[in-house]
Amino acid sequence: MRKTVLITGAARRVGAGITRFLANEGWEVVIHYNHSRDEALQLSGELQEAYPDREFPVLQCDLSNMDAVLSVFNRIPDNIQQLDALVNNASTFNSGRLLETSADFLRKEMSVNFEAPFFLIQAFVNTFGKGSIVNMLDTKIVKNEGIYAAYLLAKKNLAELTRMAALDFAPDVRVNGIAPGPVLPPPRKGNEYLADVIAKTPLKQQVAVQDISASVSFLLNNPSVTGQIIFCDSGSHLI
Numbered sequence: 001m002r003k004t005v006l007i008t009g010a011a012r013r014v015g016a017g018i019t020r021f022l023a024n025e026g027w028e029v030v031i032h033y034n035h036s037r038d039e040a041l042q043l044s045g046e047l048q049e050a051y052p053d054r055e056f057p058v059l060q061c062d063l064s065n066m067d068a069v070l071s072v073f074n075r076i077p078d079n080i081q082q083l084d085a086l087v088n089n090a091s092t093f094n095s096g097r098l099l100e101t102s103a104d105f106l107r108k109e110m111s112v113n114f115e116a117p118f119f120l121i122q123a124f125v126n127t128f129g130k131g132s133i134v135n136m137l138d139t140k141i142v143k144n145e146g147i148y149a150a151y152l153l154a155k156k157n158l159a160e161l162t163r164m165a166a167l168d169f170a171p172d173v174r175v176n177g178i179a180p181g182p183v184l185p186p187p188r189k190g191n192e193y194l195a196d197v198i199a200k201t202p203l204k205q206q207v208a209v210q211d212i213s214a215s216v217s218f219l220l221n222n223p224s225v226t227g228q229i230i231f232c233d234s235g236s237h238l239i
């Protein structure tokens with residue numbers, strides 16, 4: 001039986017890893033991207049060649065544009081009738097303390113990290129009625145690291161939404177989250193930044209994209225789990 005997932009921000013980095021992992025498990029993947037068109041097309045071509053009996057279409061959408069977000073599911077190619085799952089992975093990660101946070105900056109961080117997943121979840125439930133959703137969070141949600149104030153507030157909201165939606169949309173739609181620790185250095189930061197963060201984790205270990213992907217797969221495939229947040233973070237949330 002066909003099972004199809006839409007993954008946001010799927011062209012590169014963690015999103016591309018989750019896409020390859022789920023494709024390898026038999027999923028069809030709608031590869032969402034914003035700017036990374038070449039990478040999205042390349043990934044789609046790679047998967048199409050490896051699994052010629054399945055579809056791996058690409059779909060562009062700027063998730064900071066709410067009109068575009070609301071119409072995403074109308075733009076899925078016709079040969080995909082049903083989505084069985086949604087992975088809200090796309091994100092922006094910009095620093096700024098509370099006192100430096102302007103209205104514009106707050107809106108920007110909130111739009112991609114919280115509002116877009118909010119309305120994609122709503123549209124998923126309205127359009128497909130049943131299935132499974134995974135929201136990518138961050139281990140930082142258990143703390144109040146002031147340097148990423150707007151980003152963190154958005155991810156904390158998304159964590160609450162995960163639990164609220166899990167309850168509201170049961171029994172038809174399951175909603176879960178993953179809170180990663182250090183997987184890849186953020187854009188514009190090098191490996192030294194990540195090495196510092198890794199050294200502070202209890203397990204002293206970088207989180208493998210493979211481990212994040214396996215957690216996504218577990219949540220998508222386990223029919224008894226909803227409202228759960230897996231901290232795949234080398235133990236960071238404990239300290």
Ligand SMILES: NC(=O)c1ccc[n+]([C@@H]2O[C@H](COP(=O)([O-])OP(=O)(O)OC[C@H]3O[C@@H](n4cnc5c(N)ncnc54)[C@H](OP(=O)(O)O)[C@@H]3O)[C@@H](O)[C@H]2O)c1
Nearest residue numbers: 009013014033034035036062063064089090091136183184
């Ligand atoms: N990397 C880590 O160590 C880490 C740690 C904790 C949590 N996480 C979470 O795990 C997830 C994946 O992490 P990542 O580091 O791979 O993410 P990332 O590279 O920062 O972002 C993933 C994708 O989000 C898309 N995106 C950004 N702004 C967008 C917009 N306005 N509209 C549509 N798409 C937009 C980009 O797509 P395009 O390239 O196509 O523009 C980007 O490739 C994120 O939710 C992140 O918060 C990651």
